[in-house]
Structure formats: C-alpha cells, structure tokens
Amino acid sequence: MGVVVFPGSNCDHxxxxxxxxxxxxxxxxxxxxxxxxxxxxxxxLPGGFxxxxxxxxxxxxRFSGIMKDVxxxxxxxxxxxxxCNGFQILCETGLLPGALIRNENLKFICKTVSLTVENNxxxxxxxxxxxxxxxxxxxxxxxxxFCDDNTLSGLIxxxxxxFTYNDNPNGSIKDIAGIQNVKRNVLGMMPHPERASDVTLxxxxxxxxxxxxxxxxxx
Amino acid sequence: MFxxxxxxxxxxxxxxxxxKAVEHSLQSLGYNNITDTRIGKYIELKIDAExxxxxxxxxxxxxxxxxxxxxxEDYQIEIIxxxxxx
Numbered sequence: 522m523g524v525v526v527f528p529g530s531n532c533d534h535x536x537x538x539x540x541x542x543x544x545x546x547x548x549x550x551x552x553x554x555x556x557x558x559x560x561x562x563x564x565x566l567p568g569g570f571x572x573x574x575x576x577x578x579x580x581x582x583r584f585s586g587i588m589k590d591v592x593x594x595x596x597x598x599x600x601x602x603x604x605c606n607g608f609q610i611l612c613e614t615g616l617l618p619g620a621l622i623r624n625e626n627l628k629f630i631c632k633t634v635s636l637t638v639e640n641n642x643x644x645x646x647x648x649x650x651x652x653x654x655x656x657x658x659x660x661x662x663x664x665x666x667f668c669d670d671n672t673l674s675g676l677i678x679x680x681x682x683x684f685t686y687n688d689n690p691n692g693s694i695k696d697i698a699g700i701q702n703v704k705r706n707v708l709g710m711m712p713h714p715e716r717a718s719d720v721t722l723x724x725x726x727x728x729x730x731x732x733x734x735x736x737x738x739x740x
Numbered sequence: 741m742f743x744x745x746x747x748x749x750x751x752x753x754x755x756x757x758x759x760k761a762v763e764h765s766l767q768s769l770g771y772n773n774i775t776d777t778r779i780g781k782y783i784e785l786k787i788d789a790e791x792x793x794x795x796x797x798x799x800x801x802x803x804x805x806x807x808x809x810x811x812x813e814d815y816q817i818e819i820i821x822x823x824x825x826x
Contacts, residue, residue, distance in 0.1 A: 620811040
C-alpha cells in the first residue's frame, strides 16, 4: 500500500492508519516529489486540499512528480483509489472521466451520508451486498460530479457507477458518489471510507471497501 | 513580449450555482433587468514570443493543458503586444 502525500493532503494519516494498524498491511507514505511509486502494489490518493485547491481542485497535483508514475501504474492495470481530493485528481489526470464541480448549494458539506452500493462485482466492493446501504462521511465543497451525456451513458453501460447517494447532497449527476474506470482498476469516490473504518469512531461501514482492495491485490 | 488575458467560465450547459446566487442577490437589490450571470476566472500572463500567433498558440496550449478543464470550462484568450494600446 502506498499513500501519496501532497502538500495539503489531510486524510493521508487516516488512510495510513487504517491500512497499517487496522487491516495490517505493509503501508508506506509516498512524498509527491518522488519519481516512482517503488514496490507499492496499491496506490491511495488521499483527501485534502492539495496545493490549496489553487486553480481547480486537483489541477496542480496532477503534474506532481509522482503522478506520472501513478498514471503509468494505473494504465498497466495497477490498483489506484482516489478519495475526495484524490477523486478530483483522478478526474484531472483523465484516469477517470468527468469532473467535480462546486456543490449545488455552494456550501462545504461535512456530514455522514447514506450510500447505495450499485456494483459489488468490483475489487473494491466485493465484500458488500448489491444495493447494500452504507453510511460514510463526506467533507467537500467541490463534490458535484459532472460529465457529458455520452460519458454518462458509458458509465451506466459499463457498470462503472459504484456508489450513489441516497439523498444527493451536492447535485451530482445521477446521484453519483463513486465511479471506477472501464478497466476496473481505478476507483474514485467523494465519501471517505477511511473515516468509517475504526470501531473507536463508531462506524466501520468503510472498512469492507478498504479490506476488499487489500485482499484482492495482496493475496 | 505579449500579454495574454484569459477568461475561464463554466461551460454554458453547466449550471453555475455561484452565478445564480449572485444574480439572485442583484435582483433583490432591484436589478431586475440582469440575467445570465456567470462567474469565472481571469488569468493574465506574459508570453515571450516572436509574434502574436505564436503567443496565441502558447496561451492556447497552456489553457488546454492546465489552466482550463475542457470537461467543464470554456476559455477565451486575448493577446496584446506590449506597448500597444488595448
């Protein structure tokens, strides 16, 4: 497991904690200036405000030293998960289609929301039931997923929509909360499973996701 | 040396909630003849180029590569040769 740290990442330690201490996998931080992901076999792009969200969320991080290697890794089939700001970065790199724009109500929304697992035949969601309802926190100002009609038809036809909101908080098209790429090795989602993976915090609905990925790649 | 004046706005097909909120506020001030309020970004930069076309091409590439995201944004570029009147 490799958790990329950009200047402004703030969920990097949460992801690291869950993978290292709760799931118990070999986990390392990867500083954004490194040119290579090294021996890491799963890459997490964590939440936060990389580069202060300057220009557009994720626009500048996309050109970070390590991102070139992350894109190479993903194009070869390597597993990459982008959470919140990580999802925004994945859209900016083009590893995932569409873009995340300002929430419809213009507010930064920080609360736990109810999601539906729309596709459980993925390496990310294999431990959930299809249509399982889970509660995961969101914390974003730009989480309103947008794509054009052609892209949306493609997402639906290829079963790329992984999570939807049950009570759409931000205006996302088709209530989309998380999508995967066509090759099914890259996941982007606005909700934070790493904030719902420790019993101490009272909610472990996100743990199955993070564990599922670790098990499918590390076994 | 040229100056590029770049205006980036959300694509017309995308609802601009910020523009809507501002327009609502303007209307509450009595400006009922104002519509279609769109909020965007203004970027100004200097380009060292041989001529206007080269400067335009550089600015265009900068927009497609980094400054604008074509999924959601449109951009307009105005190139002005330094020393010339706008």
